[in-house]
Amino acid sequence: MKQICVVGVGYVGLVTAACFSDLGNRVIALDINEERIAGLKRGEMPIYEPGLEELVERNVRAGRIKFTTSYAEGLEGTDFAFIAVGTPSGVDGEADLRAVAASAKSIAENMRDSLIIINKSTVPVGTGDWVAEIVSSNQPEPIPFSVVSCPEFLREGSAISDFMQPHRTVLGSLDPEAAEKVAQLHLPLRAPIVITDLRTAEMIKYASNAFLATKISFINEIANICEELGADVKEVAVGMGYDKRIGPFFLDAGLGYGGSCFPKDVKALAYMAAEKGRHPQLLNAVMEINDDRRPMVVRQVMELVGDLKGKTVGLLGLSFKPNTDDMRDAPAIDIAKMIQAYGAKVHAYDPVAMEVAAPLMDGVEMFSDPYSMAADCDALIVVTEWNEFKNLDLERICEKMRSPVLVDGRNIYDPAVMAKIGYTYRGIGRGYNGSYHNGEVEHEVIASPTGV
Numbered sequence: 001m002k003q004i005c006v007v008g009v010g011y012v013g014l015v016t017a018a019c020f021s022d023l024g025n026r027v028i029a030l031d032i033n034e035e036r037i038a039g040l041k042r043g044e045m046p047i048y049e050p051g052l053e054e055l056v057e058r059n060v061r062a063g064r065i066k067f068t069t070s071y072a073e074g075l076e077g078t079d080f081a082f083i084a085v086g087t088p089s090g091v092d093g094e095a096d097l098r099a100v101a102a103s104a105k106s107i108a109e110n111m112r113d114s115l116i117i118i119n120k121s122t123v124p125v126g127t128g129d130w131v132a133e134i135v136s137s138n139q140p141e142p143i144p145f146s147v148v149s150c151p152e153f154l155r156e157g158s159a160i161s162d163f164m165q166p167h168r169t170v171l172g173s174l175d176p177e178a179a180e181k182v183a184q185l186h187l188p189l190r191a192p193i194v195i196t197d198l199r200t201a202e203m204i205k206y207a208s209n210a211f212l213a214t215k216i217s218f219i220n221e222i223a224n225i226c227e228e229l230g231a232d233v234k235e236v237a238v239g240m241g242y243d244k245r246i247g248p249f250f251l252d253a254g255l256g257y258g259g260s261c262f263p264k265d266v267k268a269l270a271y272m273a274a275e276k277g278r279h280p281q282l283l284n285a286v287m288e289i290n291d292d293r294r295p296m297v298v299r300q301v302m303e304l305v306g307d308l309k310g311k312t313v314g315l316l317g318l319s320f321k322p323n324t325d326d327m328r329d330a331p332a333i334d335i336a337k338m339i340q341a342y343g344a345k346v347h348a349y350d351p352v353a354m355e356v357a358a359p360l361m362d363g364v365e366m367f368s369d370p371y372s373m374a375a376d377c378d379a380l381i382v383v384t385e386w387n388e389f390k391n392l393d394l395e396r397i398c399e400k401m402r403s404p405v406l407v408d409g410r411n412i413y414d415p416a417v418m419a420k421i422g423y424t425y426r427g428i429g430r431g432y433n434g435s436y437h438n439g440e441v442e443h444e445v446i447a448s449p450t451g452v
């Protein structure tokens with residue numbers, strides 16, 4: 001049985017700690033946030049992630065996972081220390097590495113035995129070397145250690161299955177023996193293991209996220225063109241996705257990417273390139289297209305209901321994607337602010353994120369169900385594609401609204417069905433019979449050929 005310390009008990013750290021304990025390791029999960037650790041000791045999850053509470057509970061009962069705020073306790077008898085602290089955007093788009101530096105320093109000051117330090121946080125290329133320098137310069141006396149990069153690829157909302165069945169494990173180190181030991185720890189996951197050097201492993205994470213963000217911006221650009229030309233981007237994506245070289249994933253046109261990873265990681269990669277004198281023109285375009293999505297949906301509402309002053313717009317969904325309560329860089333925040341700036345009131349409903357969202361969305365009225373939220377609204381916007389929204393009683397909502405206008409920012413409804421119920425419906429990039437051409441919008445919608 002190996003002993004693992006996971007430093008930083010957030011979306012990645014808590015899932016990592018719970019999953020490694022479930023695989024039979026002894027795990028100590030460490031965070032400097034005392035409230036978070038005290039809550040976990042009482043069995044309260046600091047985040048919403050499907051299946052996490054049960055997983056943590058099971059392993060607490062089995063005595064395989066413990067929580068602490070003390071580095072001395074966390075590192076006692078530990079073979080592996082995973083760093084999973086946050087790396088948000090700094091002022092110029094660079095990754096803010098203060099939490100990584102602080103945790104590396106605390107590890108150095110408190111380790112008593114040789115240790116493998118594993119960077120799970122997404123960190124700029126070269127950070128592994130820098131962490132090694134911090135550790136060696138802060139140890140009270142020299143104790144051997146190695147640094148391994150093991151970037152995390154899990155997605156919030158399906159984090160446990162992503163962790164347990166990863167597409168691959170990437171490990172980078174200048175110490176092959178340490179990388180081999182970390183590989184052993186991951187063997188039960190039965191995924192291909194790519195072992196490379198530190199910098200390449202760090203780059204694999206950024207390149208992967210930048211590529212996925214590029215797919216999203218690509219299909220959003222295609223959606224814009226579809227709107228002009230009367231094609232249906234949903235059908236375009238289906239037709240493209242059968243091509244194995246393209247694949248069907250990340251081709252959902254909508255409000256663009258948000259959350260705690262893509263926005264900051266694309267920015268950080270562009271920053272790294274620019275800092276070295278390179279012009280990251282593709283990454284810049286990806287970000288520019290994404291930035292346009294949020295004002296675009298507000299413009300669409302205004303095209304359908306006119307001046308927003310004195311009107312009420314309802315948001316279906318707040319979290320940046322379904323099955324999470326994560327509101328970091330969620331499109332809902334910017335969309336609500338823009339609508340308010342035009343003089344309208346904002347109503348909102350989200351199945352799990354309202355508590356996290358409320359302090360971030362001043363003046364937005366939250367409702368405990370989608371029906372009361374929609375009452376007296378002049379327009380609704382689907383911001384997050386929660387499954388719950390796919391099964392709403394849309395007739396009931398239509399009756400309750402002051403004017404039944406629905407802008408479907410995630411293309412979850414069938415335009416023909418919505419028109420039949422009586423909505424003035426607008427999806428993203430979906431065949432509008434060329435009516436965008438003159439800047440005039442007709443509400444007659446062409447149903448997609450297969451009725452998707």
Ligand SMILES: NC(=O)c1ccc[n+]([C@@H]2O[C@H](COP(=O)([O-])OP(=O)(O)OC[C@H]3O[C@@H](n4cnc5c(N)ncnc54)[C@H](O)[C@@H]3O)[C@@H](O)[C@H]2O)c1
Nearest residue numbers: 008009010011012031032033085086087099102103121122
């Ligand atoms: N969230 C995701 O879906 C995801 C996926 C892949 C990779 N990542 C990367 O993983 C890293 C962590 O992301 P997250 O979303 O889990 O962050 P998070 O903000 O949810 O959690 C970070 C935790 O680290 C703690 N922390 C900060 N400084 C600390 C210190 N000095 N010592 C101990 N704990 C400390 C914080 O209190 C917090 O609980 C980031 O680099 C992120 O880019 C995130």
